[in-house]
Amino acid sequence: MARKSAPQPTASTRDRILDAAVLRFARHSYEETKLRDIASDVGVDVAYVHRCFGSKQHLFAEALTATTQFDRILASAGDDLAGALARKIVTRNAAANANEVEPLDIVIRSLCSAEATDVMRKFMLRDVIGPISRKLDDSATRRAALITAFLAGVSTFRNVLRVEELRQAKGGELEKMIAKAIKWMIGEDTTAETGLSAT
Amino acid sequence: MARKSAPQPTASTRDRILDAAVLRFARHSYEETKLRDIASDVGVDVAYVHRCFGSKQHLFAEALTATTQFDRILASAGDDLAGALARKIVTRNAAANANEVEPLDIVIRSLCSAEATDVMRKFMLRDVIGPISRKLDDSATRRAALITAFLAGVSTFRNVLRVEELRQAKGGELEKMIAKAIKWMIGEDTTAETGLSAT
């Protein structure tokens, strides 16, 4: 998942800037991420960062698309889509400070930045909700969107808000819950009934 | 849900500032919300806004607590907790531009602002996850947290990201899905199995 971390003999400066940007945007919100920081990560001048990508927004957009390949996860998921997604969400504390960037990291960091919103909505539909919905049988885009929202919500509570209750993975209990929730959403056919109280 | 919108003959300016702040924070992110805007909403000077609340962060904190009374919703929910929550999430387009502020509005707008995070985590635990978990039978704090994360995720996708697939409420289908998902999470006992594929 780490993007081209071993710089080729000739890793163009532009690429190195992009790498640094990905990392920054994955750990801080859009506003918190300053071009000057990215620049000094790479060891170049701010002006060059700007010039290379045209604007902060453009850089953000490129960083966003560069991150994920969500479909790769889905491809390797086999028929246990729910399990794969759940694992992807929970497995992470291990490589906490590594230079790894998980699919939704950038999204959840900037969910509320108006300046980043437009870029992200398109991205989410094309690169996340799309693939998931394709994985589901029929044209279940809404279910895919719901699942994605669930994933984003949980990720945010875990990694941004850092709500303790969603961080301890004692005995994989949490992961199991998430997996089952997703599985349930996948299987939702406006027929099944499982909960406690009747509507 | 609108906070004391009919200003008493003597609605102290401080209160009016707080009201304006609530509204701003519920519609824009922490960074986007400028003290100067709030000030001009009320018709006072920025300096006074600052002086009244000590700092932007303090103002945010007060706005946050002033908003919700989540437990009120839960109290009126009867035994259909899932239904009540789902309705709360989806019912909203109607009074879109009204001066109404829904429970999670402020939270989902600033989910990723580092400066707002600490304030919010405490708030979420005390005023949202807490009440929900109390409503559940046993000490199911984790399930409550999961449900809350789900609610936040869906709300964000609806109102901040504005993902179309989660906005159309044709025939209440979406609301039903959400209700069932929550109901399922409530009923989760690491036993039930409902989805398509086996783990």
Add this chain to the structure above:
DNA sequence: CCAGGTAGTCAACAACGGTTGATATAGATC
């Protein structure tokens, strides 16, 4: 009438952060 606190204004600071234009350096091409 005066002291004193409350409610509020005004101007300015200080720091930040994206953006810009003019300039330097170096390698390739002719």
Add this chain to the structure above:
DNA sequence: GATCTATATCAACCGTTGTTGACTACCTGG
């Protein structure tokens, strides 16, 4: 060697925004 382009730097601009301190207006109690 002269020129041209890609790569990069430097300094400065310009708007924004939270914050501060000094100052004004007003009402109240003595």
